[in-house]
Amino acid sequence: MTDGGGAAARRAEEEEGARMEQEVRRAVEQAKELQDAAAAHVAAASSEEGSIRQRTLALDSSIRRLRASVGAQAGGGLLDPKLAERLEEELQRAGCIVADGDASSFLPAKAQGGFVRMFLGPINVRASRKEVQLKVKEEYNSYRDRTALLFLIFPSALLVLRSWLWNGCFPAFPVQLYQAWLLVLYTGLALRENILSINGSDIRPWWIYHHYGAMIMALVSLTWEIKGQPNCAQKQRGVQLFLQWAIMQGVAMLLQNRYQRQRLYTRIALGKAKRMDVVWGETAGVDGQLWLLCPILFIMQGFEAYVGFLLLRTAMVGVVSEWQVIFCGILLVLMAVGNFAYTVQTLMVKSRFKAKMKSERRSSRS
Template identity: 70%
Template sequence: MPPPNDAGAAVEEEERRLWEEATRLGVLSRELQESASALISSTWNEEQGLRQRALALDSDLKRVQSAARRSAADTKAVEKINEELYRARCLIKEGDMASILPNKDHGRFLKMFLGPVNVLATRKEVRLKVKEEYNKYRDRTAFLFLLFPSILLILRSRIWDGCMPALPVQLYQAWLLYLYISLALRENILRVNGSDIRPWWIYHHYCAMLMALVSLTWEIKGQPDCTNKQKGVQLFLVWAIMQGVAMHLQNRYQRQRLYTRIALGKAKRMDVVCGETAGVEGQLWLLCPILFTLQAFEAYVGLLLLRTAVVGVISEWQARMRDSLRDLASRDGCGEFCEHGANPDGEIEIQS
C-alpha cells in the first residue's frame, strides 16, 4: 500500500492533468466557434451577392421571354428561344441556386399546422427526396384507397349480413381525413421547394378534407331496416373503390410522362405539372376512355347518393354536404383531362 503522501500527490497530479486537458479543449472549442462564425459571415456575404445576381438573371429571362412572345420572328425560332430560356430557368429554379433565392410564401395552411418554420431544403438531393417520398406516398395511399372500402363491402356481404357496424366505417373516414391532410401538407412543402403544383390541385384536397370531416359526423345507423339506412354509406364506398382505380391509372401514366419530359430536357426534376405530349398518343387512347368511364360512374354514384340523402331514409345534412364536396374532390382525376378534351392537339396537364 503506497504511503499517504504518495497517494495525495498522485491525486493532485491527476487533477492537474484533467484541468489542463479541459482547458485545452475549452480553447479549441472557442477557436472552432470563431472559425465557424467567420465562415458563416463570409458565406452569408457571398450568398447575398449570388442572390442578387440570380434575381437579376431571372428578371432578364422574363424580359427576353416577353420580348420573344411579342416578336414577329419565325415560330420555330421563337420555340427554340423559349426552350433555351426554359433550360436557363431550370438551372436557377432547380439547381444549387434555388437554395439561395428568396423563399416562397409558406401559406396559411403550413403556418396553421407547423407554425412559422422554414421548410425549404437547402440541398438539392433533399428536395428531390421530398418529391420522391411524395410520389411513393401517393402510390401507397392509392392502393389503400382501393383496399379499405373493398374490405368493408366484402365483410358487409359475407360476415355482417348487410349491416355494417359504425366503428370500421368511421375508422375508414378518419383515415381519409388523415390522408387528405397529409397530402395537402406534402404538396405545400413541395411548392415551397420549387414544384409547380397548380393551386386547384391543392384546393381540391382542402375540399376533400372537409368532406372527410363531415363524414365523421354522419351517424351510421343499424337495424331495423339496416340495408336502406346504410344505402348512402354503401354508395360512398363504391365511389371510393372507383376513385382508387382512377388514382392507380393516373399515377402510373403521369409518372411515365414526367420521366419523358425530364429526358427531353423540358421539365425540372422537381416539376409536378407539365404540358408536353410527345409519345403519349397510344397511352391516351387507352387511358382517356377508362378515366371518362370512371368519372361518369362517379357522377352516377353521386346522383344516387344525393337522391338517397334527399328523399330516402337518410336525410341528414351531412349526406347532402358530403355529396357536394365529393363532386369537388373527384377532380382527382378530371381536371387535367377536362383541358385535354378542349385541346385538339392533345395537350394535357400532368400532376405527378
C-alpha cells in the same frame, strides 16, 4: 519517512492539479479559436451566399424577361416561328437548370400557407439542399402508390364482406374506420403537397383545394350515423356507391402513377420539366395513354357527381335527412364539377399546343 512521503504526495497532487489546469486552459483557448474561425467562416459564407443569391435572382429575372420578349416578338411576326420555338426551348432548359440545381435554394420561396403552419407551426419547410427536396418528392410518390393500392383494397374488402358476412348491411365501425383512414390520407396528401409546392414543385393548386374538401368530407362523414335495419339497403345506398367510386379512383391513380410518371421522367430528361414536378395533371401522358386515362377520369367524375346527387335525393325524400348527408352530397358535386372543369381546361391547352406545333411544322416545310 512519513513526512517525506506526505510531501511527495502533496507535490504530485500539485503537479497533477497544475497539469489539469493547463489542459483546461488550453481547451478554453481552443474553444475560443474555434469560435472565431467558425464566425469568420460563417461571415465569409454569408457574404458569398449573398453574392450568389443576387446572381441567381438576376439570372432568373433575365430568363423570364427573355421568354416574354421571345413570345411577344413571335406573336407579332417579328421572329421566325421555328427560331422562336428553339429559343423558347433553350430558355426553358436554362430555367430548369436553375430551378433543378443547387441554385434553386437561393430563389424566393413560396409563402407557407396557414395549413402548414397549423400542423407544423412557424418553421421553415423549404429544404436548402436539392437532394433533400428530391427525397421529399420520392416519399410523396411512394405515399401515392400505397394510397392507390389501399383505395382498391379497403373498399373492395368492405363490399365483399357486406355480401358474404354482413347480410347486405354495413356495420358502423368498419365504415367509420374507413372514413377515419380517408381523413388521415387526405390530410397527409395535402400536407405533402403544400411542402412540395413550397420547395418548387408545379403541383396544381386545384388538387390541394380538392384534398381540403375531401378532408372536410371525411371529417363530417365520421359524425354521420350509419343506420342498420330496417331498410338497410336503401339507407346505405350512398355508402355502397361511395365505396365503388373509391375503387374507380384507385384504378385511375394506379394508371396515372404508371403511365404519367414515365412521361414526366422523359420530359425531365429533355429539360422540359423540373425534377421537383409531380404527376397530377391529366395531360402528362402521351396520346395512347390519354385515350385510356380520359374515359376513366370522366366516368369517375360523373360517378362522383351521381353519388353526390343520390345523397341529396335521399335527404330530400326523407330517407336520410341528417345534415351530414346534405353537406357531403353538395361537396361531392362541387368536387366533381371542379375536377371535370380542370380536366377539360388542361386537355384544351394540350390540344391548342399540339395544333400550334403542327401548323408550325407545316409552315416550316412549305
